[in-house]
Amino acid sequence: MTIFLLFFISFYCYVLWILFDNFKFRKQRDKIQWRIHINGIRGKSTVTRYTTAVFREAGYHTFGKTTGSAARIIRPNGEDYDFKRKGYANVNEQVKILKSFCRQKAQAVVLECMAVNPVYAKWLEEKVMRSHIGIITNVRYDHPDYMGETLEEIAESLSKTIPQKGIVITSETEAKLLNILWRNAKKKNSLLIVANKHQVKPEDMEGFSHFAHEENVSIGYEIAKILKLPIDRALTAMKSAVADPGAFNIEYIQFNRYTLAWANLFAINDRESFIEVCLKLFKQLSSYKKVVLLNNRHDRPTRVELFASIARDLKFERVITLGDYETAVNKIFALERSKIINLGYSTKFKNASAVELLNQIVSGIDNDKVVIVGAVNIHTIQAEELLHFFAEQAKVDVRSQTDLSSTNSTEVTINV
Numbered sequence: 001m002t003i004f005l006l007f008f009i010s011f012y013c014y015v016l017w018i019l020f021d022n023f024k025f026r027k028q029r030d031k032i033q034w035r036i037h038i039n040g041i042r043g044k045s046t047v048t049r050y051t052t053a054v055f056r057e058a059g060y061h062t063f064g065k066t067t068g069s070a071a072r073i074i075r076p077n078g079e080d081y082d083f084k085r086k087g088y089a090n091v092n093e094q095v096k097i098l099k100s101f102c103r104q105k106a107q108a109v110v111l112e113c114m115a116v117n118p119v120y121a122k123w124l125e126e127k128v129m130r131s132h133i134g135i136i137t138n139v140r141y142d143h144p145d146y147m148g149e150t151l152e153e154i155a156e157s158l159s160k161t162i163p164q165k166g167i168v169i170t171s172e173t174e175a176k177l178l179n180i181l182w183r184n185a186k187k188k189n190s191l192l193i194v195a196n197k198h199q200v201k202p203e204d205m206e207g208f209s210h211f212a213h214e215e216n217v218s219i220g221y222e223i224a225k226i227l228k229l230p231i232d233r234a235l236t237a238m239k240s241a242v243a244d245p246g247a248f249n250i251e252y253i254q255f256n257r258y259t260l261a262w263a264n265l266f267a268i269n270d271r272e273s274f275i276e277v278c279l280k281l282f283k284q285l286s287s288y289k290k291v292v293l294l295n296n297r298h299d300r301p302t303r304v305e306l307f308a309s310i311a312r313d314l315k316f317e318r319v320i321t322l323g324d325y326e327t328a329v330n331k332i333f334a335l336e337r338s339k340i341i342n343l344g345y346s347t348k349f350k351n352a353s354a355v356e357l358l359n360q361i362v363s364g365i366d367n368d369k370v371v372i373v374g375a376v377n378i379h380t381i382q383a384e385e386l387l388h389f390f391a392e393q394a395k396v397d398v399r400s401q402t403d404l405s406s407t408n409s410t411e412v413t414i415n416v
Contacts (some may be wrong), residue, residue: 057234
C-alpha cells in the first residue's frame with residue numbers, strides 16, 4: 001500500500017510539473033512579438049535566412065533556426081553557428097530552441113519547420129509555435145511517403161502549419177494549389193498573401209552571394225510590407241544574410257585544359273525545381289558542355305527513374321552514374337547509350353579520388369568549358385569526395401583573391 005501511495009504521489013507530482021512547465025513555456029513564448037513558421041518544399045532554409053534578416057533590419061531582436069542541409073542558429077547580429085544535435089533530429093528540439101530564444105529576450109523568432117510528417121508539422125504549429133506569420137514557400141512533388149502522392153495532397157499537408165488568425169505567405173502560383181491554401185487559411189481565419197516574383201526587378205538579383213531566386217526574394221518583400229520597412233532596405237538585408245550551407249552557387253575551377261563550372265544541385269529533389277534551375281543555369285552558361293552526375297543512393301530508389309528521365313529531357317551531353325542503380329539508368333538511356341559513363345559502385349571507381357573521377361568525367365569532351373551538375377542525392381562516397389574537393393578549392397580561392405577576376409565564384413588552377 002505504501003509503495004502504491006508513493007507511486008501515485010510521484011506520478012501526480014510529475015503530471016503537475018508537466019502542466020506547470022507547459023504553462024510557463026506558453027507564457028514565455030507569447031511574449032515574443034513576432035513568431036514566423038516557415039514550411040514548403042523548396043527554399044525553406046533560404047527564406048528563413050531572408051526573413052530573419054528583414055526582421056533584423058526592421059529593428060527587432062531576432063533569432064532564427066534552419067533545418068535544411070545543416071541545422072543552424074542565426075544570432076541577432078546575423079552570424080550563425082552549427083546546432084550540434086545529440087543523436088537523430090527530433091521535433092522536440094524546437095521547444096528547447098524556442099525556450100532558449102525566450103531566455104535571450106527575443107522579439108522575433110523565425111523557425112524553419114523541421115517536420116515532413118504533417119502530423120508533427122501540425123503539432124509544431126499548434127502546440128509549439130502558434131505563429132503570427134506562416135510561410136509556405138511552394139508546393140512541389142517530394143516526400144510522397146509522408147505528404148501524399150499528388151500535389152493537391154501535398155498542399156493539404158503543408159497547410160498544417162497555417163497559423164490561427166494570422167497571415168500566410170506563399171510564392172506558389174498554381175491556381176488549384178493556391179485554392180487549397182486559401183481554403184485552409186480561411187478555415188483558420190488567416191489572410192493569404194501571394195508573393196509575386198514579378199515585383200522583383202532583374203537588377204534586384206545582382207549582388208547575392210549565392211544563386212538567388214525571385215520567388216524567395218518576393219516573400220522577403222511581403223514581410224517588409226507587413227513591417228512597413230522600405231523595400232530597398234529589405235533587399236540589402238537579404239543580400240547580407242549568410243547563405244545556407246546548401247544554397248546553390250556556381251564554382252569555377254581550372255582542371256587540366258578545362259574550365260569547369262560546378263553546380264551542386266544534390267539538394268533539389270523535385271522535377272519542377274530542378275528543371276527550372278537547370279534552364280537558368282544553361283542560359284547563363286550557354287557556351288559550356290552540359291554534364292550531369294546522377295548520384296544514386298541505395299536507400300532512395302524512387303529518385304532513380306525520375307532524375308534519369310529529367311537528365312534525358314534536359315538533353316545533357318554526358319551522363320555520369322555514381323553510387324547505385326546503374327542498370328536502371330542505362331535502361332532509360334538505351335537509345336542514347338553513348339552519353340553514359342558508369343563510374344558507380346559496380347565499377348573500379350567506387351573508391352576513386354575526386355581527381356580520378358574528374359579525369360573520367362571530362363575525358364574526351366571536345367569543349368574546354370564544361371558545366372557539371374550534381375543531381376539526385378548528396379551522401380555517397382563518390383559525391384562526398386567531389387564535394388570535399390571543390391570545398392578545398394574554395395578555401396584556396398579565399399587565400400588568393402587578389403589573383404582572381406572580379407567574380408563571386410571560385411576560380412583556381414589545379415595541375416593533375
